[in-house]
Amino acid sequence: MASADVLVLGGGTVGAAIAYGLARRGAAVTVLDGADDDARAARANFGLVWSQSKGVGAPWYQRWTLDSLERWPGFAAELAELTGIDLHYRRNGGLTYCLGDAEFDARRTQMERLRIQGGLPEDHARMLDRAELQSLLGRVRLGDRVTGAGLCPIDGHVDPLRLLKALHAALLRNGGTVQAATPARTIRFKGGSFTVDTPRGRFEAPRLVIAAGNGASALAEQVGLHVPIQPQRGQILVTERLQPMLPMAASGLRQSEEGTVLIGATKEDAGMDRGTVLAHAAPMAARAIATIPALREARLVRNWAGLRILTPDGNPVYAESPQFPGAMLATCHSGVTLAAVHAFDLAEAWAPGRLPDRFAPFHHRRFNVPQAA
Ligand SMILES: Cc1cc2nc3c(=O)[nH]c(=O)nc-3n(C[C@H](O)[C@H](O)[C@H](O)COP(=O)(O)OP(=O)(O)OC[C@H]3O[C@@H](n4cnc5c(N)ncnc54)[C@H](O)[C@@H]3O)c2cc1C
Numbered sequence: 608m609a610s611a612d613v614l615v616l617g618g619g620t621v622g623a624a625i626a627y628g629l630a631r632r633g634a635a636v637t638v639l640d641g642a643d644d645d646a647r648a649a650r651a652n653f654g655l656v657w658s659q660s661k662g663v664g665a666p667w668y669q670r671w672t673l674d675s676l677e678r679w680p681g682f683a684a685e686l687a688e689l690t691g692i693d694l695h696y697r698r699n700g701g702l703t704y705c706l707g708d709a710e711f712d713a714r715r716t717q718m719e720r721l722r723i724q725g726g727l728p729e730d731h732a733r734m735l736d737r738a739e740l741q742s743l744l745g746r747v748r749l750g751d752r753v754t755g756a757g758l759c760p761i762d763g764h765v766d767p768l769r770l771l772k773a774l775h776a777a778l779l780r781n782g783g784t785v786q787a788a789t790p791a792r793t794i795r796f797k798g799g800s801f802t803v804d805t806p807r808g809r810f811e812a813p814r815l816v817i818a819a820g821n822g823a824s825a826l827a828e829q830v831g832l833h834v835p836i837q838p839q840r841g842q843i844l845v846t847e848r849l850q851p852m853l854p855m856a857a858s859g860l861r862q863s864e865e866g867t868v869l870i871g872a873t874k875e876d877a878g879m880d881r882g883t884v885l886a887h888a889a890p891m892a893a894r895a896i897a898t899i900p901a902l903r904e905a906r907l908v909r910n911w912a913g914l915r916i917l918t919p920d921g922n923p924v925y926a927e928s929p930q931f932p933g934a935m936l937a938t939c940h941s942g943v944t945l946a947a948v949h950a951f952d953l954a955e956a957w958a959p960g961r962l963p964d965r966f967a968p969f970h971h972r973r974f975n976v977p978q979a980a
Pocket residue numbers: 616617618619620621622639640641642645646647648649650651652653654655656657789790791792818819820821822823826840841842843872912913914915916938939940941942943944945
């Protein structure tokens with residue numbers, strides 16, 4: 608039986624960030640990761656590091672997201688220094704393109720609501736009219752239907768695969784281990800310690816983090832946590848490498864450091880099916896061309912689908928087991944954006960043994976609201 612201070616079940620972006628955060632604070636951490644053919648959002652996502660539209664009606668989540676954006680530059684630099692991996696993180700602003708007046712008005716209303724809710728300054732985010740947006744894009748012509756965009760200067764993007772690789776490497780550099788293809792099957796608690804059985808042996812630790820994405824609910828049940836999680840399919844299209852044309856990332860449209868343009872992502876209720884469906888992806892391509900007509904000339908080279916991990920309100924859940932002290936579940940929809948607070952703030956808060964009260968709004972008891980008759 609292999610033992611550690613903490614077992615982290617799941618080596619996606621959420622599990623790896625928390626594991627790294629705990630290891631950099633001195634804990635002996637072992638990550639047990641799933642099978643190679645598991646649905647892994649960490650390997651299928653769009654790569655936005657994003658605050659726009661996060662936390663409407665949930666100021667605690669809005670604050671958490673903004674905290675993460677504040678930490679991101681130092682976090683990316685720390686990972687690069689430790690591992691030699693450049694994450695291709697760019698914090699040069701994020702856009703949400705609007706097609707037509709209705710989209711422009713709705714975006715303005717939502718941004719204003721978020722600004723007031725968060726007590727944020729006027730320049731935190733603003734609307735650009737079409738002329739301002741066109742001058743930002745320079746020689747790249749906007750489509751006729753584009754009325755403007757929301758702009759948030761602190762948003763940005765990252766290569767999510769480089770992020771995942773760097774988190775794993777940084778964990779190893781801090782003495783942690785990752786057991787690949789070692790899915791947790793059963794969890795038992797006895798004598799103040801958790802024993803986890805896997806097809807590759809038994810692992811033991813006094814503390815446990817369940818961060819297994821769409822596999823987390825089944826594991827959490829075993830420690831008395833009943834967390835509703837649903838998959839949501841998201842398809843992404845990728846073009847061939849193009850000359851630099853998009854000066855900043857946008858919701859649904861971003862150019863990678865290598866020159867490819869990513870177009871995404873659909874929101875589909877397809878269970879655990881990760882297949883691609885042209886009829887769903889095509890409107891996304893049409894919208895991208897309506898926004899930036901030059902993309903009509905670009906060849907598509909890939910189309911893939913990943914599964915988001917969604918709670919009923921789309922906001923994160925961090926919850927400790929009341930029956931089995933030392934077990935925590937962590938899940939969220941934006942694990943790339945939140946990677947910095949997971950590695951720094953969440954790991955620090957949980958390190959002494961109990962999540963502080965400020966995490967109470969993130970508990971899944973918020974879903975157990977009695978329904979009106
Ligand atoms: C199309 C799409 C676009 C997205 N775009 C963005 C974006 O722009 N910005 C952003 O911030 N986020 C984005 N996300 C979300 C982001 O990818 C996830 O939040 C992030 O990957 C974290 O997921 P995770 O670690 O919880 O789960 P996953 O990445 O799915 O990892 C879960 C891990 O748990 C393992 N596992 C499963 N069962 C077990 C078990 N029994 N025992 C041990 N391990 C197990 C799996 O093998 C896997 O490695 C997007 C997601 C999708 C699908």
